Amino acid sequence: MSIFKLYRFGFICTFFMLLFTFLVSEKLQDVIGMILILCIGILHGANDLKIIQKFGKTKPKKTFAYFVLYIGVVFFGGLLFYSYPQAALPLFVLVSAFHFGEQHWETRSPTILYRSFFFLLYGIFIFSLLFYIQAETSAQIIEQIVGIAVPTEVWIYSTALSGLTVLLLLILSKLNRKFIVWELVHSGLLFLVFFKGSLILAFATYFVFWHSLPSLRSQIQYLYDSNTREAWIQYIKSGLLYWLLALTSLVIAYQFIDLSKTYFLSLFFIFLAAITFPHALVMELMFRKKE
DSSP states (O other), rough: OOOHHHHHHHHHHHHHHHHHHHHSSSHHHHHHHHIIIIIIIGGGGHHHHHHHHHTTTTOOOHHHHHHHOOOOHHHHHHHHHHHHHHHHHHHHHHHHHHHHHHHHHHHTTTTSSSSHHHHHHHHHHHHHHHHHHHHHHHHHHHHHHHOOOOOHHHHHHHHHHHHHHHHHHHHTTOHHHHHHHHHHHHHHHHHHHHSSOOOOHHHHIIIIIIIIIHHHHHHHHHHHHHHOOOHHHHHHHHHHHHHHHHHHHHHHHHTTTOOTOOOOOHHHHHHHHHHHHHHHHHHHHHHHHHH
């Protein structure tokens, strides 16, 4: 599937997610969103170790070092949330913001000014927009994790500043105006899904259709030098075991959590954070290898 077909597919799926928000209950929206995240979102990180192996294909010791580092970062992320949640959550947002921005724009335009800064700002815009529109639910989750109530005004200012700066950098980068209009339409459609949908469905819409699927394509191209149906099937087969292990670890953790003190959504986002830290590092290294 070409990258442009994938973007069109993502846009169509986002539109259908918007329709779902009018047709189904919030509870069912959460179910749909969770299924999408667990089936596709988690899968897009299931072959990180295979990518690491390609980094060190001719250097076994380096491959093993990457593997140890990966597992260590996962445990460090979980430990950080357990011991210092006030530091862990902002770090997770910043790492995820850069990771989202990098994946979203890496293949779209190589000419953007201040690329790393732009990637970070774009991701911050997406997170801030989601947290602002879903202020009540996101505030509850953040307070459960860090014990601090974040004022809604923080997300208002963050959304405005990051969004305007992203738009300014796009204009200064002299990109095709039709391309900029397309991104504005995309952001507008996302806004509607964020506004009408539940937090889980809203997050899943961006995470799955605008991040995970393009990431899968980038990874498959890197691993197999093609994006044929056979390559996608091979990727799924290769990552199936690690995908199942990730889901199993979430289920096990869920069984041992005292739900009178910790809510499932908070646990779920901590789980995503722990596996996001090393995944974002692997993707950054992969993009550097491709340059």
